[in-house]
Amino acid sequence: MSSRLLSRLDAEIAAAKHPLKADCLRAERAGFLARQGHLDEARQVLSSLHMQYAAHPHAVMSAWLSLGEGLLSHFSDLAPAAHDRMRRAYALSGAARDMKLHALAAAWLAHMDYTQYDFEAMVRHVGEALTLSSPTDHGTRSRASLVIAQAYHFGGRFDLAQPWYGQVRQHGNADGDEATLSALMHNMAWLHANHARQQVLTRAPGEAAVAPQVLMGAESTGNFDVLVGTASLDALVPILRAQILSLQGRPADALVLYEQHMSHAMVQGLARMQASLRADMACCRLQLGEPRRAMQDATAASQVVDQESDLDDRAAAHSRLARVFTELGEAEKAERHARRAAQDWTAHERDQTAVVTALDRLVASLPP
Structure with a gap:
């Protein structure tokens, strides 16, 4: 499927009356290629532009290059270095x-802050x-709207997120930006x-069920990526599907995906x-009657759990490890992980409340 945004950028490059304008558009085009997962092509364009402007740098060109490099880094491996590049783009564009x-x-910096x-x-x-930004700055408005939508969704207020998801679709469609529409589907599926x-994990066994639509959302995301040719971070959807299958009580299906895609996802x-x-793999193995391998995975998870940066992921790890070690007769380990899980879930719920409160203040301050 051809990209309307890519076609528009190509036409604008061809029509540009000044070489600097054309080169800024080339850097913007490279950033879009990075978002689509065409990393080698994006890297080649950005490297060529860097060499071209090395002797006579231009502030706006440097800002576009930093923005493109930030996107390249982010969509390669979600590296923290992307944040530094985007800060540089933000500073240079402001100075210029x-x-x-x-x-x-600023919109992309907000995304990385999130x-x-x-x-x-x-x-x-x-x-x-x-x-x-103006209402016709579709790239900025779509990304900013996605940040607000996913942050409200993270906070447990999908009702408040939905209008902002609608804004993402509106601006993404207006811009012909399939990569943004893919990101919308990815982020919504992960948050669900x-x-x-x-x-x-925070209720007693059997008290909570996972709706079939959660898995359907993940599968739709993968299908859309195939349709529009998005190849960035392609291990993430299979890992998401594995997590959902595990929650739905399908451990064998989940393990197949984990074993196929885990190393690539890392x-x-x-x-x-x-x-x-x-820890999730350990739970799956335990359900399948593989206590020895469950213990191996649980031990590996417990050794790195303190390196888990996101509170909800760390809380989930501790919750699962508490259950696995209980089943394996390791009462002391189970109690330690249960205690840590309760602490982390409480802190995560505080974050959820805080982000909704902060967004409510922001939205109330925006012009109509």
């Missing part, structure tokens, strides 16, 4: 007083993105799964979730 580019950098749970910075940057996990940025994923 290119407010349209500054707003776009991934690092820096909600104060996220709210500040997303507010700036919306204030500085995370809320289902929270319900299952290099695509999910190493930060290693403990929760290994």
Whole structure:
């Protein structure tokens, strides 16, 4: 499927009357290629532009290059280095007083703030993105709207997230930006799964069920990526499906996906979730009557659980390890993980409340 956004950028590059304008558009095009997962092509374009402007740098060009490199880094492996590149794009565009580019950098900075749970910075940057951009700045508005939608969704307020998801669709469709529409589906599917996990793991066994629509959302995301040619972070959807299948009580199906995609997912940025994923694999093996292998996975998970950066992932890891070690007769380990799970879930729920409160203040301050 051809991309309308890519076609528009190609036409604008061909029509550009100034070489600098054409090169800025090439950097923007490279950023879109990175978001689609065409990393080698994006890297080649950005490297060529860097060499071209090395002797005579231009602030706006440097800002576009930093933004493109930030996207390349983020969509390669979700690396923290992406945040630094985006901060540079934000600073350079502000210094050059290119407010349209500054707003776009602010929107992407807000996205990366969200991934690092820096909600104060996220709210500040997303507010700036919306204030500085116009309604026709579809790339900025779609990304900023997605940040607000997923943050409300993270906070357990899907009702407040839905209008913002609608804004993402509206601006993404207007821009012909299939990568943003893919991101919308990815993020919504992950958040639905995370809320289902929270319900299952914080209630007594059998009290919470996972709706079939949660798995359907993950499968639709994968199908859409195939349709539009998105190849970035392609191990994430199978890992998401594995987590949902496990929550639905299908451990054998979940393990097939974990074993096929786990190593690939680790290099695509999910190493930060290693403990929760290994703990889930341990639960699956225990349900399948494999106590020895369950103990191996549980031990591996317990060794890295303190490195888990996201509170909900760490809480999930501790919850599962408490259950596995209980079944395996390791009462002391089980009690320690149960205690840590309760602490982390409480802290996560505080974050959920705080982000909704901060977003409510932001939304109330925005012009109609």
